[in-house]
Amino acid sequence: MRFPAHLKYTKDHEWMNLQGKVATVGITDHAQSALGDIVYVDLPKVGRELKAGDTFGVVESIKAVSDLYAPAAGKVLEVNSALTADPAQINREPHAGAWMIKLELASEPAGLMDSAAYEAYCATLK
Amino acid sequence: MTSLKRTALYDEHARLGGRLIDFGGWELPVQYTGVMDEHLACRKSAGLFDVSHMGEVHVEGPDAEAFLNDLLTNNVSRVAVGQAQYSAMCYDHGGCVDDLIIYRRAADRFLVVVNASNDDKDFAWMRGVHSRKGYRCSLSHESANYSQLAVQGPRAAEILQTLTSTPLAPIKTYWFAEGHVCGDIPAILARTGYTGEDGFEVYVPWQSGPAVWRALIEAGQPLGLKPCGLGARDTLRLEMKYPLYGHELGENIHPLDAGLAWVTKLDKPNDFVGKQALLAARAAGLRRTLVGLKMLERGIPRQGYAVFDAAGVSQVGEVTSGTQSPSLGQAIAVAFVPPEHAAAGTRLTIDIRGTRVPAEVVSTPFYKRS
Incomplete structure (x- = not known):
């Protein structure tokens, strides 16, 4: 299980890579592993305004449907629409190629964990 | 909180990295490497499933056939010794108690295999129906005494054959043989399954489950066999449109609605449980x-x-x-x-x-x- 140090994490198992005012968002290695084979993803439209904790999309494994939650408030700048055709990329490279959305942040993100805290949090879920 | 039941294969699942979940009160693997991978292995080569959570009931005695004919929708009289039969078990109102398989081991001796999640309910229902008449047959709840392994897929017979001297080729679909596996472990070798592939369901004594499981993995892995969890079991059955209790079957679903008219013999002479309700439903139209x-x-x-x-x-x-x-x-x-x-x-x-x-x-x- 990988927990890249340059990312911030939520309890809902999204990661966020903050560069200036723009945050790239995806789901974590832990999340993709728990879901199993991902076969479907729904992502929002560019321009949508999200509040922190809003549902911005859905991922489905063969067995289950899971909502995706915005880790911070902001406007959707870009969507990784290639995932729609190849949702399994989320299993293969959750922290890199399978990013989901880029958000223009409306405010400073709050309540996110660093990689050590998130790894410790995941350990409590076992 | 009640603790989950474990099959004899629990340690094997843990060792193989199976992701364990609560399935109807049983702690069982939903997957090992991944549903997709396991599913395709079963279609291409072979899959091995621990289905020891399924329930088993012995019905024995001179009225065993008559009792099962009253209990079940299918015509038990048409089942020869060595043959298996799929059937529904109904309430008087026509809804399904369960779907199940019977194996005729002798003229007066049957093994009945039911769904794990319905095991206790089914046995109670069977006892209730048994008490309606003076049937000369015994019912005994044997679920704790059997491990059941399903080896399914185009290479299943070839793999299982390496464990037994019983010739498998002559066993036709929905027939079985009684023999031994791994030396002297008594086994029922049944050409039945829930995947749509050729394959066998192997019934052995509870404590023999791990030895047979390991032998099947050892023999099968070089040929592409993979252990499969409940996830693949579900996708495999769904691709065949096989019903699953709680989805296509339930107490408010009667077998004619659920596509089980082929095992619902409304023309059999006896008045089986649910027959009057099903006749009325058929007359009223689906x-x-x-x-x-x-x-x-x-x-x-x-x-x-x-x-x-x-x-x-x-x-x-x-x-x-x-x-x-x-x-x-x-x-x-x-x-x-x-x-x-x-x-x-x-x-x-x-x-x-x-x-x-x-x-x-x-x-x-x-x-x-x-």
């Missing part, structure tokens, strides 16, 4: 039937999703099971709809999180063996 659907646009249908007409205006039914089919690479569903919407080619829509996504009724099974 209100709903199970159809296979494939999605025409993106979206995965799931149990409970509403089915609408093609225009997306009127609800006509409900999804009972749905998934992304690993073999077809296509989202599929089984749904209850009225007969007028059941013809292959009929366009319908399914409400997926508020969007009416187009679907089409298709002939089943979804997956056809090449």
Whole structure:
């Protein structure tokens, strides 16, 4: 299980890579592993305004449907629409190629964990 | 909180990295390496499933056949010694207590195998029906005494044959033989299954489960056999449109609605439990039937999703099971709809999180063996 140090994490198992005012968002290695084979993803439209904790999309494994939650408030700048055709990329490279959305942040993100805290949090879920 | 029951194979599952879940009170692996991978291994080579959680009942005595004929919808008199038969077990009102398989081990001796989640309910129901008349047969609940392993797939027979001197080739589908595996372990070797593939269900004494499991893995792995969890078991059965209790079957679903008319012998002479209700239902006409659907646009249908007409205006039914089919690479569903919407080619829509996504009724099974 990988927990890249340059990312911030939520309890809902999204990661966020903050560069200036723009945050790239995806789901974590832990999340993709728990879901199993991902076969479907729904992502929002560019321009949508999200509040922190809003549902911005859905991922489905063969067995289950899971909502995706915005880790911070902001406007959707870009969507990784290639995932729609190849949702399994989320299993293969959750922290890199399978990013989901880029958000223009409306405010400073709050309540996110660093990689050590998130790894410790995941350990409590076992 | 009640603790989960474990099969004799619990340690094997843990060692293989199985992801354990609560399945009807049993701690069982939903997957080892991944549902897709396991599913395709079973279709291409072989899959090995621990199905020891299934329930077993022995019915023995001179009236065993008569009792089962009264209890079940199928015609038990047509089952020869060494043969198996699929059947439904109904309430008096026609709803399903369960679906099950009987194995005739002698003229007066049957093994009845029921769903794990219904095991105790089924045995209680069987005892109740047994008490209605003075049947000269005994019922004994044997679930704790059996491990059941399913080895399924095109190479299953070849793999199982390395463990037993009983010739498997002559055993036809839905027949079985009694013999031994791994030396002197007594086994029922049944050519039955829940995947749509050729294969066997092997019944051995509870404590022998791990030895037989390990032997099957050892013999099968070089040929591509993989241990398979409940996830693959579900997608494999769904590609065949085999019903699953709690989805296509239930106490308020009668077997004629669920596509089980082929095992519901309303013309058999005895008055089996549920027969009067089923005759009345047939006379009144079917209100709903199970159809296979494939999605025409993106979206995965799931149990409970509403089915609408093609225009997306009127609800006509409900999804009972749905998934992304690993073999077809296509989202599929089984749904209850009225007969007028059941013809292959009929366009319908399914409400997926508020969007009416187009679907089409298709002939089943979804997956056809090449």
